[in-house]
Amino acid sequence: MGFFSFLKRKKTDPFAGRREHLLEHGRITDGMIIDTETKPNGDEIVFYVYSLNGVDFESSELLSEEQRSDPLKFAPGAKVAIRYDSRNQGNSTLA
Numbered sequence: 001m002g003f004f005s006f007l008k009r010k011k012t013d014p015f016a017g018r019r020e021h022l023l024e025h026g027r028i029t030d031g032m033i034i035d036t037e038t039k040p041n042g043d044e045i046v047f048y049v050y051s052l053n054g055v056d057f058e059s060s061e062l063l064s065e066e067q068r069s070d071p072l073k074f075a076p077g078a079k080v081a082i083r084y085d086s087r088n089q090g091n092s093t094l095a
Helices: 003-008 016-027
Strands: 028-039 044-052 055-062 079-083 092-094
Touching: 003 079, 016 079, 016 092, 044 092, 055 092
Parallel strands: none
Antiparallel strands: 028 044, 028 079, 044 055, 079 092
């Protein structure tokens, strides 16, 4: 493998599988949607907050097609389940 082959290789996504791992192994806590944003291409991002051990965490996530089918579930003020990594509590996803 030459130097240029090394530069041309596909970049691996370090976050690929993160959501699946959290859904399978993450702990569950309660959170609340604080805001939503719709991009010009139709993608919807939700911003949510959750608290663990007296620390507030704020995060955002791009909704999947399945999640966008139920807009009231992810409306601002809605209570949602959050899956988080117990070793890195800032690593979370919507359950």
